[in-house]
Amino acid sequence: MSKEMKQKTLAKIRKHLGFSRKEFAELLEISLPSLKKYLEGDVVIPDKVMAKLQSLMKFEHSDSPLEGKVDFLRIRFKTFDYEAVIRRVLKLEGKPFVSLNHGQYAYDNIVQFNHIKVLYSSKDVDMGVLVELSGQGCRELEYYFEVEQSGRTWEDLLKDCFAFEKKYMALSSDVKHFLKFTRIDIALDERFLKKGNYDLLVLKEKREQGLLRTKSKSFKFIDSDSNGQSSGCSIYFGSRNSPIFLNFYEKDLEQSAKLDLPLEVVHDMYGFKNRYEVRMSDNQSDLFVREWFYQRENPVQKAITIINDKLHVFSKTKGQLHLDHDWYRLMGSYESSKFVVEPQEFIVGEKEYRWYAQIASARKYLEKLESITGERRLKMIDDEAEVSEAKRPELIYLAEQKGVKDFVL
Structure with missing residues (x-):
């Protein structure tokens, strides 16, 4: 192994195992000044040091490799234009994002499509727009990557984030730190x-x-x-x-x-x-994502x-x-x-079916009860029930997707 290869191997393993130079020197049973010389390429690393390193690294490959995925992501843009973020970054234009009647994290507006959430401030541009993808939201976005966005990847999403920032900054150069990845979970x-x-x-x-x-x-x-x-x-x-x-x-x-x-x-x-x-979170998550994208790590x-x-x-x-x-x-x-990615389609009504399965026995009980008492309270409840405002866009969107004509709520 060449001098340069030994140096790169030593540095790479130290970084991967997360040891400081002092800790790594103790592990290799050498002095800290010697390790510094080895890492900086001043001297050739002795074979006995490389042998010690190999003995430390004699780990069998796991039969169960770790499978890693993005499991939470928050991205903040300093703009009021949340629709542009949906269109140009998420590429989910036309999806039935529903406006919620409450705020969160001091944001006064939220629109949500399934588990994909977009929060925005109508007053503070520094807060701007916040995209929040829960674990389920990540899986759903991966589904749209694969099925509707020509095999788009997470790296493509990051590329579009930076492209959006670049175009916006060309118009508003006075805005600082326009884009920030405020949280990521792996x-x-x-x-x-x-x-x-x-x-x-x-x-x-x-x-x-x-x-x-x-x-x-x-x-x-x-x-x-x-x-x-x-x-x-x-x-x-x-x-x-x-x-x-x-x-x-x-x-x-x-x-x-x-x-x-x-x-x-x-x-x-x-x-x-x-x-x-x-x-x-905060600067740590922002640094992690930028190194992932720019250094291809x-x-x-x-x-x-x-x-x-x-x-x-x-x-x-x-x-x-x-x-x-x-x-x-x-x-x-x-x-x-x-x-890895684990794309999962959000099926309209699935959550409600699961909820109904939990109370179906109660309804069956009431039907039997009314067959004895002659009451018709269940029918009265059903007749007065209406689809909530928040759920209507989902049904309209599904009807359009399925080609159902003259659909009436």
Whole structure:
């Protein structure tokens, strides 16, 4: 291996594992001045140092690579023209965005299409327009990327954000910081393996043993249950107001309790075990997205690097401290992760059908009751019911899509 290749390898691994120069020097059992010389290319890195590095990095590739995706996104534009944002950035012109009768985050106006939300201020241009995509909103937008926007990608969306900023700034150069990505969450899912997955409880135990070192001041472990059924443990690093907030939890147990399904069914249907969430906000999220776009960095690898920077996990053998094999086979290998999309169509009426399924037995009971009493209160209620103003645009849009003529609400 050439001198330059050794230098690049050493620097790349240090950054990926999230160690400071001092910590990395201690791990390699060399002096800090020596490491600085190696990283800066002043001297050739000795073979024994590279051998030590290889021994630290001998992690088997995980049989369950982490699958990462955008799971929350907020983008702020300093403009009052929310319709231009919908048209030029989201490219959802013509969709039935419904105006809500309340505000949020000090914004006085909200329009929403399914789970895709656009908030805007009518008075403060610095607040401007805020696009908010929840996890479900991200999945729905990915559906429109794929089905209606010619295979558009997240990178294309970012490109359109910057193009919108550039055009606006050409007209209003006095506006500063026109575009900001105020929050982004990257969710990393560890797929379920029959032979076993990483046990999150081990992180709690290692912390108690002094084998987990973290830069986060706040650490919280919660082992919860729902109606006597375990809904899994969760571990939090940092606070929700921190620029970086980490949340690891047993997603399979959470979904099993939430959906009231046997754990085996959840594994068969969804295939996941643990979830590792990296939540970034304010300047940290803005920097993350800009580096993703301009430096063409893999967002999943970037998220893993943030996790590795925030916490280091060790094991001890015969009094010797070394990197924990099970943790770093998941978080340490470059080949153990990939960026994915999970497009999901929002089906009009699906939420209402699910709600109705919960009360259908009550209606059946009332029908039987009225067959005995002779009352007709159900019919009176049905006759007086009307589709809410908020739901009407959905039905009109669906009727147009399905080619239903003379549709009447």
